[in-house]
Amino acid sequence: MAKRNNSIQFKGLLNTEVMEVTEEDKSGIFIYDLLEELKSYDGKNVTISIKEDLPVQPKE
Template sequence: MAKKVHSVSLKGILDMNNVEIHEITKDGEFVYDLKKILHEFHDKQVSLVIKEENELPTKDMEE
């Protein structure tokens, strides 16, 4: 059966004080209202993933 998928992908710094995501790119800083985005999914079945990325130390950095 065909599906229609509504998704939002954000990558940036989470500011829980203001419920915002701050995305910094070569073109500037962009601020997204996370509460407003989440409200679009109110009363709907969703899947939520929150992921933090960190660089792994290289072998040189461990010594």
């Protein structure tokens, strides 16, 4: 059976106090309202995944 994938992805600094994600790239700084984006999925069956990128120390 075919299916459609509806997703959104942010990569930036998460601020849970105001539910915002701040992204910075060569075009500038962009602030997104995470709570508003999550509301579009309210009442739907979803998968939530959170990933953090951490540096790995090389062997000396």
